[in-house]
Every structure is written in C-alpha cells, then in structure tokens.
Amino acid sequence: MSKYITIKDIANELGISKSTVSRALSGDSSNVKAETMQLITETARRMGYHRNEMAVSLRKQSSHNIGIIIPEIVTTFYMTFISHAQALLRKQGYNVLIATSDENYVQERENMEMMEHCMVDGLLISVCNKEHNADIFRRIVSRGIPVVLFDRTVEDVDASQVRHDDYIMSFFMVEQLIRSGSRNIVHIPGPSHIRNGYERLRGYRDALEKFHISFNPDLVLASALSAEEGCQVMSDFMDKGIKFDTVFGFTETSLIGAKNLIQKRGLRIPEDVRVCCMSGTALCTLVHPTITAVEQPVEQMAEEACRLLMEHIADSGKKAEDVVLRGDIKERESTAVTKDSATIK
Template sequence: MKIMKYTTIKDIAKELDISKSTVSRALSGDSNVSKETREKVVALANKMGYKRNDIAANLRMQQSKTVGIIVPEMVTPFFMYVIMSAQKVLDEQGFKVIITQSHEDPQAESYNLKLMENYRVDGIIMSVCHSDINLKEYFRLQEEGIPIVFFDRVPSKIHACKVIVNDYVKSMLMMEHLIRSGRKRILHLAGPARIPNTEERKKAYKDSLAKFKIPFDPELLIEGENERSEGERVIRDFLRKKIPFDAIFSFGETLSIGALSYIQSQGIKVPEEIAICGFSGTYLSTIVTPQLTAIQQPFEKMGRVSAEQIIKKINDPESSCETIILDAEIVIRQST
C-alpha cells in the first residue's frame, strides 16, 4: 500500500536546487526574492500540492493557536450551544478548536486533559464532571502555563477564570414561584453529589422551604443522574409508594421531561395536580406539552464570554482571573 507523503519546503527546494529559506521566503511573498524565483516556487508548490504547516509555524512562535474544550456530555443541547458560541469567537480570532467529552467520568476527563497537553493547546475551556477528583491536574496544567477557564460546573478550590450563573439565587426565585402559586409538597430531583451545582440548588431548595415555614421532608429530596430515565424512575417509585407531592423542581430539563412523561402516562394533569420546572431551558423545554417552566441559562453568552476569557489569558498570562456571574432568566410556561 502506498503511504501518502505531504509535500514539504524541503521537497520544493530539492526540486528547484535552491535553499529551504529561499523557498520559505518566496512562499511568503518576500520581495527580496526575485520575481522569477517567487513565480517558479509558487507554481511548483501548487503542482506538488504543497500546504503550509500551520502547526509548525505556530510552534515556532511558541503558540499552537489551538484551544481545547472539555464538556461532561453532549446529550443535552446546553453544552452544544456553549461550544458553538465559544467556537465562533475562537474562529474569528484565528484559533482552532479541539472538542472532547468526559462522559461524566473523571478518569476520561483526566485523559482529555492530558490529550490537550500533548497537543500543546494554548488554553482550555471546560465544565467539570466532578468537584474534586482532578484538582491536581488543573493545578499542574496552570503551573505549566496552560490557562483554564471553567464554565457552568466549576471547582471551588482553585483560583481560575470562571463563568457561571447564580444557581442559588435563581433556584430560590423558582421555588418562591412554586410556593406562592400554592405548592407545599415540592419534590426536588437533585443532580448527583459530585456536580458542584447540585449543592447550590439543594441549599436553595431547603432555604426556600424554611423562608416560608414549610417543614423540610427528606423523602422529597432525591439525588440522581441528570437523565430522562431517572426522572421517570423516581416518579414511578413515588406514585407506587403513594408519597404525596404537588410540584417538582428538577436539576435539569432531561429530569423534568422524564418526570412529565411518566406523570402524563398515569393520567395525572400538569400543572393542575402537579407542577413541573427545572434548570437549563433549551429548546427541549418547548417541544413537550405542556411546555416546561425553566431557569433559562444564557448558554450563548456563556460560550462567548468563556472564549473571550481564555483568549485574554493566552495573550496576557498575567491578567487577572475573574468569576463572571451571568444572569439567567426564569421563563414561566404552562407546566406551572
């Protein structure tokens, strides 16, 4: 089998019997190289299918012009929206993008971090799948001069640029909406404990109940994976055990959709008998009936700001690290 070989400056120089530096200068349009030589070099380069090696050129300037993006999953639209927005900004600034997902697995996340390091990325934008497990890796990469911008799910025990929404405040406001609409037995479908946002939303849930002097019932707080099947399972178990509840506040919209699906399959009316709401608020919240009330995160702005922050740190490693808190919007729909 014939192995493909990329044409190099060396190949062109050998063919024309001139130096590699002359070929390089001719290809860059250097006027110190004669017009005749420039034309010969360009013509032969086109004929031989020469393509400029951007990676080698960038590394000579101590930059790869590449940014890595690591997300926990790409099943829900939220992370895809953030990636697309960040990539648009990075493309405009001449950066290439490497995208990986950890599949909610810290070991896979660690592998992805090493992959980014091996590809000599200039910086990393990421959302973590666990609060603590890979902290040493984050610190090590920072010490080696690779800046990291964390978004949405951010570790608290590291000084770095972070782009978030105020989970606690928005969760409090959503709970207040449910309580003021007459709901007293609110089920909280919490995310897994390993995710930083889970604790903020749980705290808001408990504090809201306390504010309105509603007793906290441990039976009504369930931790689980942010998956549709989990929402279905929890509601199925609650209905079988005949544990009363009149509203659901969920960690994410896939949980909300799973809960809604099973509730409706049992002939229970939403929102008349049970109200449902949760975080994220992508288009998924609008393609079900009734449409879901949601804390809509500004995913496009989150991607843009994260990209701007990593570019700032790449261009000026000594620039300050900020925690940027974006405003999320509570969108009231038919489900509450």
C-alpha cells in the same frame, strides 16, 4: 510518497534545496527569485502541501488555537455556547478545538491532556466532575495555559470562572412554586460531584425553610442527568406511594424523563402535578405541556468567558475573576395554577 507532503518532497520534485523551498513558502522574496518562488508555490499547491502548523507553533510559541471542553451535547445549551464563543474567538484570530467528556471524568482528563499536546493558547472548560480532575486543572494553570471555567466550575482552582447563580435562582423558583400553592415538592438533584447540583439543592432547602415547610429527605430523589435516569428515579419514587404535588428538576433532560413517566402513570400536568426545572433550553418548549424553567444567559456566559480568556492570554499576570450571572424564570404551561390547584393567599 509520505502521507503528508513535506518541504523535502517539494525539493526533491524540483531538484532544489530544502532551504530554498522553505524560504519561498514563507514568502521570503528578498532571497528567492520571483520565478522560482512562483514555481515552488505552484508545485506545493499541485502536490497538496499544507504547512505544518504544529512546527510553526513550536517556533512562535503560539498555536492560535483555543480548546473548548464540554460535558455533554444532549441539550442545546452547550452547542449554543460553542457557536457563540467560536464566532467571538474567530474574530480575534483563533481557531477552536472542541471535545466532549460525555459525563465521564476519565474522558475529561484525556481531553485536557490532548489539548495540552495540541499546545492550545487557552482553554474554556465546563467540568463533568469537580473532584477527580482538580490536579490536572491545577497543573495546566501552573504551566501558564490560561483557563476559564464556565457553567460547571471547580472551587479550589486558581482560574477565572463564569457561572450561573444556581443557588439564588433555585431559591426563587421554589419560592414561586410555594407561593402559588405547592407544598410537597419533589427534587430530582444533580450528582454531588457537580457544583451546580449542590447549589441548586441548597436553594431548594432554603426556600422551604423560609416558608416553614419541613425538609423531607424522602422527597429528594437519587441524582439524575439523562431522561432515562429521570424516568427511573421518578418511577422508583412513585412506587412508594408518597404524596407529592410538584417536581423540580436539576436539569431539563432528567425532568423531561420524569414528566413522561408521570403522564404514563395517568396524572395530568399541571392539574395533578406541576413540573419545572433549572437549565432550561428550547427543549422545554417542544414538549406538551411546555415546561417552566430557569434559563441561563448562555450567550452572555460565552461573551464573558471569551473576554476573560483573551485578557489572560494578553496578560499572564492577570488575577482570576469569578463572574456570576443571573438567569430568568420562564413560566410556561407545566406550572399553571388551575382551578384544581390550591393557592396560598
């Protein structure tokens, strides 16, 4: 017997034609007697038959599957997005296929090709690299597969996007730090191949300029995403003996790595060094001291991304939209102004 039970297997079991089995399993009661339909249905269930959804998709030109591709699963941000998006899509009658790229553009490309082969009706993608895979993004869009980019996006692809206003929230965070006393602010940036990284660095620099604080390239460290990378770049920086009073991270994972290193070196947070980051999640509340962070409206992002995807599926001629959402600064213990901190009056 074959690995998967087929209509042919059921027909051979019962000694009837494949066409009769096919009509019965599709519910064609007008051409199949009731007792025959019941016998076929019971036999199919007993033998473990499952309908070939791929074949059905080919006939109907719709799989009722939506693909979601994310760059990592370390933080709760993407898991929250997936959970909320999946609930919304299921209400619309769609199943969800999920793939993670693990911050690897080759794996990201393979994920997109896999989703193509599965003939998904649409894609929600947060990219791990805005440079290497632009060609396949364009190819998928040109084939008429609706794509909505979220969080990490690509600028030169004709697809709808839902993103966080990284520039303005980075600017606001650094502005708030300066107003409360920070002067020598270290920035742990994201990689240059992530659009968010550029926008957050730009906000950092413009906030310094607003307060006439000279930009010091020595205070912008090597890029980091993981806690291990954050720890390493912070260690390399502190070994140089450069004066600093604050650390502003691209994301919470790299910032937590840097924070741990700072504390191991004997410095107190926030008395000696203040720390904060963008892209904060519940992780920021599970460490000591708790970390001040810009939190993105992840559920709203999922809602907007699903709305746009459904609209593109319903109307292939719909023009791409760029939806920009505003986050919130959550002030916590890591940036508290203490009696040891100098404050600008």
